[in-house]
Amino acid sequence: xxxxxxxxxxxxxxxxxxxxxxxxxxxxxxxxxxxxxxxxxxxxxxxxxxxxxxxxxxxxxxxxxxxxxxxxxxxxxxxxxxxxxxxxxxxxxxxxxxxxxxxxxxxxxxxxxxxxxxxxxxxxxxxxxxxxxxxxx
Numbered sequence: 001x002x003x004x005x006x007x008x009x010x011x012x013x014x015x016x017x018x019x020x021x022x023x024x025x026x027x028x029x030x031x032x033x034x035x036x037x038x039x040x041x042x043x044x045x046x047x048x049x050x051x052x053x054x055x056x057x058x059x060x061x062x063x064x065x066x067x068x069x070x071x072x073x074x075x076x077x078x079x080x081x082x083x084x085x086x087x088x089x090x091x092x093x094x095x096x097x098x099x100x101x102x103x104x105x106x107x108x109x110x111x112x113x114x115x116x117x118x119x120x121x122x123x124x125x126x127x128x129x130x131x132x133x134x135x136x137x
Contacts, residue, residue: 020047028060040072043080061098079116091128 008020008029020029028042033050036042040054043062048054051069058072061080066072070084073092078084082096085104090096094108097116102108106120109128114120 023048026060034066037074055092073110085122094126094128 006022008022010018019032021032022028023030023036023042025038026041027044028046028048030036030042030048031050034048034052036048036054037056037058039056040058042048042054042060043064045062046060046064048060048066049068052066054060054066054072055074055076057074058076060066060072060078061082063081064078066084067086069087072078072090073094075093076090077095078090079096079098079100081099083101084090085102085106087104088102088106090108091110091112093111095113096102096108097114097118099116100114100118100120102114102120103122103124105122106124108114108126111128112126114126120126
């Protein structure tokens with residue numbers, strides 16, 4: 001597991017205090033209840049929520065948000081400003097392009113690609129070796 005450089009606290013809209021730690025490889029904000037491999041890179045303005053797991057050598061771009069229970073496999077690439085909904089799974093070497101919105105409990109198989117600006121509906125699957133482009137819901 002990665003070492004952390006500092007702790008950050010925010011007050012959520014509901015008044016609850018939310019705590020994060022900065023990941024040493026990139027400086028992204030990571031919940032203490034998340035696991036991010038030390039070889040992964042999380043951009044300074046990215047968030048990794050509780051219960052999420054980010055694998056070895058994965059990259060999470062600026063402004064991206066990995067919701068609770070998201071799993072990102074080894075060598076996966078999450079672009080800038082991506083939203084991954086709760087319990088979504090991104091396979092090893094998969095790619096999610098910038099500004100994509102991925103719903104709850106989506107499965108993006110190993111090696112699959114979701115294009116930039118794509119919207120993927122809750123519960124959808126993107127098969128390995130395929131590319132999903134154009135907006136669909």
